[in-house]
Amino acid sequence: MGLLSEPVAGRDIELVGEHAMQQNNLAIPPMGPDRCKHCKRAYTREHLDNCLAKAWYVYLLCFERIFFFLTLQLTMVAKLFGLAAGLLVLGGIANAHGSHSSDQPPSDDWATRHMIEEHHIEAFDPPSFFILHDYDSSGTWTHDEVRKTYGLNDQSNAAVSEDKKQDAVRTVFALFDPGNTGFITRDDWLQGIAAGKRLPDLGFGPGHHGDIEYEYEIHHFEKYHGDDTTEADLTHPEDIEHFKQHDEEEDAALRLEKLEQMQVVVGNIPQKFRRNM
Template identity: 35%
Template sequence: MKLLSAVIALLASAFTVAAHGDHSQNILKQKPSHLRWQDWHMSEEHNIADYDAQTFFTMHDLKGAGQWDRSDILNLYGIKHEVIIGDGSGMGENSRKVTPEVQNMVVESIFKLFDSDKNGVITSDEWIRFHDNGGELPDFGYGQGHHLDFESEYEEHHWKQYHAKVDPDTKIKHKEDIEHELLHHKHEIEETHDRSSELREVTKNFLSNIRIENLKPKYRN
């Protein structure tokens, strides 16, 4: 009941709060047609409009190894998690599963663009040559590539900007705060539902049979 009351209260207050930016209720945002995917990613995820090829490469070289491997590519596209919650930014409404098949398809597609020697990595030279020749990373339809989990993304893109210094207790509720809280509760409910189904499946063979003789006569029929 407490959770239901909180959700109702949040919905009721949603009509009176201010909004910052455009957080669509679509599952995932769509890339603007005039931008390359990597430009869209840098603008949306890192708030950087002007960058060079080396900067882009270094920012997404997670291990500082001078090369991208499978995990770097999955991180770049924001699909290293099994599910993209909301639109990946800490906002949104629906979630989308990321299957191993999708992950493999993305990694294999990127390697085909760069990895001519088939060694399973992309070097900075390979990336810089591709980028400076006008190459565009493909858009696989999984948004702009949010690297972090949805709680951290919300903090990075909204809470730090509007609450961290002036409103650390989040007393002022924006549309984004309410949308994030609703998404958080919805995800919790979905996870609980999934776990319950899995538990029922695991425990179905461990249930004890009812011993009729132990029931009172009036309940045996």
């Protein structure tokens, strides 16, 4: 029987090949220091090269499969995060483009709602509320001032009838003008509050009483934009409507300026007095 060539370096042992032993009906010796624990074959340099190559191939194959499954899992996680982020963005857009009419259920303390939504103030006292809404600093609230505070002059309540608006003002005066003087003084207000009276929610919203610039700033720009917002970012319907109002005001001012420069305003001449105009 021939010997297997090139035994492992450092070993001076003659190793008999497995095939030769099988041909001679010899039992394969048990795995020991001279046999590979993986394939049970005798150690030779050729065997080591083949065995290690196969082992590396198996390891690489396993690594490839593990990498594939990890990539698949990461892809699924990324898609889930993307979906969640998309839903949040859509929700934010829906809120930004939705109505700012503040359709909320009536509140027993309308003044608190008004201060939070219209002035972004949560902590205040009755005297400061009175002074803030005493627009001419006269020390009293008039019918016009209460009407303004409740936002009855705002465009959002343009469809409300005049009778309903007057009824709303009378309701407030019935609470805080016990002497029926036609005015609500600071003392009337403070005494009413001390007695447990509150401004009622009459169903006309939070009380928009600022100009168009103030209302746009406090109800939209501060909520959905920031100091670093550029003109290109102002694409919400509220932004477009706001700038449209500015354009209309500028156009109206230009028309008025032209009319003032005319010696005769043709539009003011009755039709029966016009000839060839």
